[in-house]
Amino acid sequence: MKRLLMLLPLVIFLVVAVFLYRGLFLDPSELPSALIGKPLPAFSLPSVEDEQRVITAEDLKGKPALVNVWATWCVACKVEHPVLNRLAAQGVVIHGVNYKDDNAAALKWLSEFHDPYQLNIRDERGSLGLDLGVYGAPETFLIDKQGVIRHKFVGVIDDRVWREQLAALYQELVDE
Amino acid sequence: MKRLIHAMLLGLLLATTAQAAIDTYEFRDEAERERYRTLTEELRCPKCQNQNIADSNAPIAMDLRQEIFRMLEEGQNNDQIINYLVDRYGDFVRYNPPVNAKTLLLWYGPAGLLVLGFGVLTMILVRRRRVEKTPASNTLSETERERLAQLLDKKDS
Numbered sequence: 166m167k168r169l170l171m172l173l174p175l176v177i178f179l180v181v182a183v184f185l186y187r188g189l190f191l192d193p194s195e196l197p198s199a200l201i202g203k204p205l206p207a208f209s210l211p212s213v214e215d216e217q218r219v220i221t222a223e224d225l226k227g228k229p230a231l232v233n234v235w236a237t238w239c240v241a242c243k244v245e246h247p248v249l250n251r252l253a254a255q256g257v258v259i260h261g262v263n264y265k266d267d268n269a270a271a272l273k274w275l276s277e278f279h280d281p282y283q284l285n286i287r288d289e290r291g292s293l294g295l296d297l298g299v300y301g302a303p304e305t306f307l308i309d310k311q312g313v314i315r316h317k318f319v320g321v322i323d324d325r326v327w328r329e330q331l332a333a334l335y336q337e338l339v340d341e
Numbered sequence: 342m343k344r345l346i347h348a349m350l351l352g353l354l355l356a357t358t359a360q361a362a363i364d365t366y367e368f369r370d371e372a373e374r375e376r377y378r379t380l381t382e383e384l385r386c387p388k389c390q391n392q393n394i395a396d397s398n399a400p401i402a403m404d405l406r407q408e409i410f411r412m413l414e415e416g417q418n419n420d421q422i423i424n425y426l427v428d429r430y431g432d433f434v435r436y437n438p439p440v441n442a443k444t445l446l447l448w449y450g451p452a453g454l455l456v457l458g459f460g461v462l463t464m465i466l467v468r469r470r471r472v473e474k475t476p477a478s479n480t481l482s483e484t485e486r487e488r489l490a491q492l493l494d495k496k497d498s
Contacts, residue, residue, distance in 0.1 A: 196387060199431035265400070291404055298429035300387035300401045 198306075198317035199298055205232075205312050206296035213263050213271050213285040220286050226312040229338035230258035231305050231331075233282070233322075234294060236266040237274045239302040245321045246278050252327065253281035257335065261285040264294045264302055307331065309338045366410045373413055380409055380422060383437055387430050 200206075205222045212218040225232065233249060235242040253259050261282035263271045268287060275285070288294055297306065300319075307316040316334050318326065368374040381395035386402040394402040394409075405426065412422045426434050438444050481489065 193390060196433050197431055199428060295404060295408065296429060298387075298431070300430070 195319055200314045203314055205308060205314060208293045210293060211287045213268060213287045220284055222312055224284060225260055225308060227310055228258050229309050229335065230260050232260045232262060232308055234262045234264045234299050234302050234304045236264045236302050237270040241321045242303045245303050248322055248324060249281040250279045258283055262288050262293055264288050264299060265291040307334055307338065309341060376419065377410060377413055380419060381406055384426060385434050385436050387434060393436060
């Protein structure tokens with residue numbers, strides 16, 4: 166009994182050490198999304214290309230897809246863009262949410278850097294972004310074919326992120 | 342030179358207007374202003390993580406202030422407004438997190454440790470007192486005394 170009690174400080178130290186060690190590798194800027202497992206919020210917004218064309222959450226159903234929140238003012242989006250272009254060329258379905266952006270600038274960007282998006286939602290006032298819990302572009306949601314949000318990735322999707330994290334998740338949704 | 346000064350003055354002017362644009366909300370009464378103040382101070386900015394949305398200058402914080410003001414105007418109560426934000430950003434946005442399975446350690450951990458500490462302290466004190474009070478430990482029994490005498494004798498010889 167006494168022996169065990171003497172070990173107690175060591176045990177406490179080890180427990181604390183494990184927690185702190187784990188803490189070293191956590192990214193505090195990565196928030197768990199409150200929307201995982203929930204359907205896309207309802208919205209009705211024009212498309213970037215054509216103001217007359219109205220896109221709703223229904224239009225995003227049918228195929229699993231990436232929903233990428235982007236803007237021309239977002240520096241990191243520029244880094245991400247070529248990767249999205251490559252993925253789109255591979256047949257990955259990507260929809261865009263042009264978040265709080267100037268539409269003319271967005272159109273210019275798409276014609277200059279190529280357009281990887283199947284549907285491109287024009288969220289000038291950021292209302293859809295707010296409903297999606299967006300706090301900084303770029304953010305990317307993975308939705309399944311019923312339009313349910315299954316995963317959220319905050320930050321730039323580069324080749325490594327795609328290969329190591331998102332590709333498998335996307336494939337899973339395709340195979341469902 | 343003169344042009345530079347003019348440009349700087351203009352810049353200063355623009356800066357003040359931009360600053361003023363943050364707080365141009367008109368509240369119906371003092372109570373509503375007070376509610377707005379507590380809410381924006383109690384809610385955390387999702388982008389700049391160690392600021393509340395009252396203090397933060399991030400665009401998202403501005404949007405959220407606007408949104409909170411809109412909901413106050415609509416006559417929603419504090420719980421509704423907080424739930425609206427928690428639905429979108431998770432419990433993270435609350436500086437005053439709810440008590441649930443996930444936050445149990447956070448809420449009761451310190452108190453638990455305190456109780457544990459007092460427990461250990463009492464145990465040590467009680468044990469020490471018991472040792473002091475027990476006369477048996479200070480006196481030797483008859484056989485022990487004989488044995489001691491024997492040993493001492495041996496040493497002498």
